[in-house]
Amino acid sequence: MKRLSPISLCVALSVFSVQGWAETVVPMKGQSSQQTQTDITDCHNIAASQSASAAPPPSGGRLKGAAVGAAAGAAGAQVRGRQHDEFYDRVDDDTKQDYRQNRAKETAAAGAVVGGSRQRQERRAQQKTTAATTSTAYTSCLQGKGYQVNP
Template identity: 70%
Template sequence: MSRFSLTAICMALSLGAGFAGAQTVTPLKGQSSQQVQADINECHNIANSTASTSTPSGGRIKGAAVGAAAGAVGAQVRGNQHDELYDRVDDDVKQDYRQNRAKETAAAGAVVGGSRQRQERREQRRTNESNAATAYTSCLQGKGYQVTP
């Protein structure tokens, strides 16, 4: 088999691996096409195992909790700013006011928390893809291949 056709096979195989777009994998130690395939598969598996499987979660709940606490505290602070009027209000009414403010800010906190969680997941995915591509390329280079984009 000629070197050109082996390189073409390697390039086609590396495209199927899904890492880092179009790559050319050139054997530098005279590896057979079967060995090239085995090495590419092994490096592909190694690269997949380097990806973190944990994803950020609980963002909405955390945001809602923070928002609820902030709303209740804010309601209490606003009430304290008007001591003479606030003191005349029934305790049940004060409690209802604090709870309503907590609910309103909890909803806003859930939206903010969800947005942050999505942003963290996107960043995690980009990091995982970058780490997998680096691991894949490093693995092949360690096995005696030249990897070019």
């Protein structure tokens, strides 16, 4: 069996390393290429299990936004109606109800848009945090096993 030189081992490991991490792994304690590959796989599995146990991505943002928007719209319509008591009292209850429902629908649509936007922002931030945590766990694991990890 032909042994790889340390330089070719580093190149091979950087090319065939764990998906998503473009790092060079240098054995510092004379580990064999087989041991190095085993350690890389172990550290990848540890990092992946940590990211899998992370909080689930945020959901329900549009629905929450729509509910808040609808409540705000109905309340706002009621307040605006009360500002004009002399006219508001003359209007029948069905018309008042229609007005409140129309305002609630309009603001619910806006709330759904805002809620969806916030949800996407939270999801992106969580993905960045998870990726950074996973990469840190992977690198720390390899360093703990006696490797130098270069970006």
